[in-house]
Amino acid sequence: MNMERILKERRSIRKFKAEKISDSTINELIEAARLAPSGSNKQPVRYVIVKSDEMIKELGECTSVPFVSKAPLVLVCCVDKKTYKLSNASKIDEIDFSKLSEQEKAVIEYNKKRSEWDDSTLMAYLYLNAGISLEHVVLKAVDLGLGSCWIRLFDVVKVKRMLKLEDRYEVVALLPVGYPDEEPIARPRIDLEEVILKTL
Numbered sequence: 001m002n003m004e005r006i007l008k009e010r011r012s013i014r015k016f017k018a019e020k021i022s023d024s025t026i027n028e029l030i031e032a033a034r035l036a037p038s039g040s041n042k043q044p045v046r047y048v049i050v051k052s053d054e055m056i057k058e059l060g061e062c063t064s065v066p067f068v069s070k071a072p073l074v075l076v077c078c079v080d081k082k083t084y085k086l087s088n089a090s091k092i093d094e095i096d097f098s099k100l101s102e103q104e105k106a107v108i109e110y111n112k113k114r115s116e117w118d119d120s121t122l123m124a125y126l127y128l129n130a131g132i133s134l135e136h137v138v139l140k141a142v143d144l145g146l147g148s149c150w151i152r153l154f155d156v157v158k159v160k161r162m163l164k165l166e167d168r169y170e171v172v173a174l175l176p177v178g179y180p181d182e183e184p185i186a187r188p189r190i191d192l193e194e195v196i197l198k199t200l
């Protein structure tokens with residue numbers, strides 16, 4: 001499908017056919033995520049693939065959104081909080097900056113600054129990366145004839161416990177995916193003029 005059609009035809013899909021999604025198709029979705037850009041190419045986004053009926057039902061109990069438990073597949077988008085933590089931050093002070101190019105110096109300074117970010121700044125950055133990655137999946141799903149819907153309304157603690165995730169992972173969103181069993185009309189969007197804040 002061409003890009004214009006994908007962008008125009010994508011909808012949040014909340015009703016799915018029972019048909020299961022093949023492993024090769026699931027891999028194509030995850031491949032779209034893998035190709036997403038990320039800050040300093042650190043690639044902090046991870047997915048839990050939930051395809052067993054039993055686990056999907058359990059996930060459904062972690063959210064008040066009713067259709068999650070009826071999807072044939074749920075992708076759980078997570079971020080690894082350790083990605084942007086420098087393991088060798090203390091060693092930065094030992095680097096001989098006089099031997100580095102201006103660009104190398106800037107990268108090291110930026111990485112050092114980032115390793116000192118407070119938790120909320122770090123989380124905002126991780127969420128930014130997750131958003132890009134997951135939207136790649138959403139658009140690839142349309143390309144493959146699938147529908148999906150971003151879900152943010154869920155109990156993070158319950159989901160983490162249910163999936164037995166280590167502390168380093170934070171759950172950002174659930175993405176129920178399936179073959180659409182509805183054709184929602186396009187939801188309204190603001191005008192182009194409103195999107196453009198100013199042209200300088």
Ligand SMILES: Cc1cc2nc3c(=O)[nH]c(=O)nc-3n(C[C@H](O)[C@H](O)[C@H](O)COP(=O)(O)O)c2cc1C
Nearest residue numbers: 010011012013065149150151152153154184186187
């Ligand atoms: C970050 C984000 C969170 C969302 N969370 C939910 C959600 O918890 N439940 C839900 O039914 N839809 C959710 N949606 C879907 C939006 O309601 C939907 O994208 C919006 O109404 C526009 O409709 P469209 O996607 O069909 O164009 C979410 C979308 C985004 C981008």
